[in-house]
Amino acid sequence: MTLRESLMADLKTAMKAGEAARVATIRMITARLKDVEIAGRAKGVDTLSEEEGLSALRGMIKSRTESATLYRDGGRPELADKEEAEIAVIRSYLPPELDEAALEAAVVDAIAQTQAASVKDMGKVMAELKGKFGAALDMARASAAVRARLA
Secondary structure, three states: OOHHHHHHHHHHHHHHHOOHHHHHHHHHHHHHHHHHHHHHHHOOOOOOOHHHHHHHHHHHHHHHHHHHHHHHHOOOHHHHHHHHHHHHHHHOOOOOOOOHHHHHHHHHHHHHHHOOOOHHHHHHHHHHHHHHHHHHOOHHHHHHHHHHHHO
Protein backbone atom coordinates (compact mmCIF):
# COMPACT_ATOMS: atom_id res chain seq x y z
CA MET A 1 0.00 0.00 0.00
CA THR A 2 1.42 3.36 -1.01
CA LEU A 3 1.60 6.36 1.28
CA ARG A 4 -1.30 8.07 -0.47
CA GLU A 5 -3.49 4.94 -0.30
CA SER A 6 -2.71 4.57 3.38
CA LEU A 7 -3.63 8.20 4.00
CA MET A 8 -6.95 7.87 2.18
CA ALA A 9 -7.88 4.70 4.06
CA ASP A 10 -6.98 6.30 7.40
CA LEU A 11 -8.88 9.45 6.47
CA LYS A 12 -12.07 7.45 5.88
CA THR A 13 -11.61 5.58 9.15
CA ALA A 14 -10.99 8.78 11.11
CA MET A 15 -14.02 10.46 9.55
CA LYS A 16 -16.26 7.54 10.46
CA ALA A 17 -14.87 7.55 14.02
CA GLY A 18 -15.43 11.30 14.38
CA GLU A 19 -11.76 12.06 15.10
CA ALA A 20 -11.73 15.68 13.97
CA ALA A 21 -8.10 16.41 14.88
CA ARG A 22 -6.82 13.32 13.04
CA VAL A 23 -8.96 14.12 9.99
CA ALA A 24 -7.57 17.67 9.90
CA THR A 25 -3.98 16.43 10.18
CA ILE A 26 -4.40 13.80 7.47
CA ARG A 27 -5.94 16.40 5.17
CA MET A 28 -3.02 18.69 5.91
CA ILE A 29 -0.60 15.89 4.98
CA THR A 30 -2.40 15.17 1.70
CA ALA A 31 -2.39 18.87 0.86
CA ARG A 32 1.36 19.07 1.48
CA LEU A 33 1.98 16.00 -0.67
CA LYS A 34 -0.15 17.53 -3.43
CA ASP A 35 1.92 20.74 -3.22
CA VAL A 36 5.15 18.74 -3.58
CA GLU A 37 3.67 16.81 -6.50
CA ILE A 38 2.62 20.04 -8.26
CA ALA A 39 6.08 21.52 -7.72
CA GLY A 40 7.55 18.36 -9.26
CA ARG A 41 5.38 18.74 -12.35
CA ALA A 42 7.08 22.04 -13.07
CA LYS A 43 10.33 20.07 -13.24
CA GLY A 44 8.80 17.48 -15.57
CA VAL A 45 8.10 14.76 -12.97
CA ASP A 46 4.52 13.49 -13.13
CA THR A 47 4.27 11.47 -9.93
CA LEU A 48 5.49 11.83 -6.38
CA SER A 49 8.00 9.19 -5.32
CA GLU A 50 7.80 7.56 -1.89
CA GLU A 51 11.15 9.14 -1.03
CA GLU A 52 9.88 12.65 -1.82
CA GLY A 53 6.72 12.01 0.15
CA LEU A 54 8.62 10.84 3.21
CA SER A 55 10.95 13.82 2.91
CA ALA A 56 7.94 16.13 2.91
CA LEU A 57 6.60 14.42 6.03
CA ARG A 58 9.94 14.86 7.78
CA GLY A 59 9.87 18.54 6.87
CA MET A 60 6.39 18.85 8.36
CA ILE A 61 7.61 17.26 11.58
CA LYS A 62 10.59 19.58 11.74
CA SER A 63 8.48 22.73 11.34
CA ARG A 64 5.94 21.53 13.92
CA THR A 65 8.69 20.69 16.41
CA GLU A 66 10.07 24.21 16.06
CA SER A 67 6.58 25.69 16.44
CA ALA A 68 5.87 23.62 19.55
CA THR A 69 9.10 24.85 21.13
CA LEU A 70 8.22 28.45 20.36
CA TYR A 71 4.71 28.00 21.74
CA ARG A 72 6.04 26.48 24.96
CA ASP A 73 8.57 29.30 25.34
CA GLY A 74 5.80 31.82 24.69
CA GLY A 75 3.52 30.40 27.37
CA ARG A 76 1.01 28.77 25.00
CA PRO A 77 1.09 25.09 26.02
CA GLU A 78 -2.30 24.36 24.43
CA LEU A 79 -0.94 25.27 20.99
CA ALA A 80 2.25 23.30 21.64
CA ASP A 81 0.13 20.26 22.55
CA LYS A 82 -1.79 20.63 19.28
CA GLU A 83 1.46 20.71 17.30
CA GLU A 84 2.76 17.65 19.15
CA ALA A 85 -0.46 15.76 18.43
CA GLU A 86 0.01 16.54 14.73
CA ILE A 87 3.61 15.34 14.95
CA ALA A 88 2.40 12.00 16.36
CA VAL A 89 -0.02 11.53 13.46
CA ILE A 90 2.58 12.49 10.85
CA ARG A 91 5.22 10.25 12.42
CA SER A 92 2.84 7.27 12.14
CA TYR A 93 3.28 7.41 8.34
CA LEU A 94 7.08 7.32 8.46
CA PRO A 95 9.05 4.08 8.50
CA PRO A 96 10.60 3.26 11.88
CA GLU A 97 13.84 5.14 12.42
CA LEU A 98 17.12 3.49 13.25
CA ASP A 99 17.86 3.42 16.97
CA GLU A 100 21.02 5.08 18.30
CA ALA A 101 23.13 1.90 18.28
CA ALA A 102 22.11 0.97 14.72
CA LEU A 103 22.71 4.53 13.51
CA GLU A 104 26.16 4.62 15.13
CA ALA A 105 27.06 1.25 13.58
CA ALA A 106 25.84 2.43 10.16
CA VAL A 107 27.91 5.62 10.44
CA VAL A 108 31.06 3.69 11.41
CA ASP A 109 30.48 1.28 8.50
CA ALA A 110 29.88 4.12 6.01
CA ILE A 111 33.04 5.93 7.17
CA ALA A 112 35.02 2.73 6.67
CA GLN A 113 33.46 2.12 3.23
CA THR A 114 34.25 5.63 1.99
CA GLN A 115 37.59 5.85 3.81
CA ALA A 116 36.59 9.27 5.13
CA ALA A 117 39.23 10.99 7.24
CA SER A 118 37.85 14.45 7.98
CA VAL A 119 34.72 16.58 7.90
CA LYS A 120 35.59 17.41 4.29
CA ASP A 121 34.59 13.85 3.39
CA MET A 122 31.18 14.17 5.04
CA GLY A 123 29.35 14.36 1.69
CA LYS A 124 30.67 10.96 0.61
CA VAL A 125 29.64 9.38 3.90
CA MET A 126 26.16 10.90 3.76
CA ALA A 127 25.71 9.70 0.17
CA GLU A 128 26.71 6.19 1.24
CA LEU A 129 24.21 6.25 4.12
CA LYS A 130 21.40 7.61 1.96
CA GLY A 131 22.04 4.98 -0.70
CA LYS A 132 22.03 2.21 1.86
CA PHE A 133 19.10 3.24 4.08
CA GLY A 134 17.04 5.66 2.00
CA ALA A 135 13.78 6.63 3.69
CA ALA A 136 14.51 4.81 6.95
CA LEU A 137 17.26 7.31 7.72
CA ASP A 138 16.66 10.66 9.38
CA MET A 139 19.28 12.73 7.59
CA ALA A 140 19.51 15.34 10.37
CA ARG A 141 20.38 12.70 12.99
CA ALA A 142 22.74 10.96 10.59
CA SER A 143 24.47 14.22 9.75
CA ALA A 144 25.07 15.00 13.41
CA ALA A 145 26.43 11.50 14.04
CA VAL A 146 28.77 11.66 11.02
CA ARG A 147 30.01 15.13 11.99
CA ALA A 148 30.71 13.94 15.56
CA ARG A 149 32.65 10.90 14.27
CA LEU A 150 34.72 12.85 11.75
CA ALA A 151 35.50 15.83 13.99
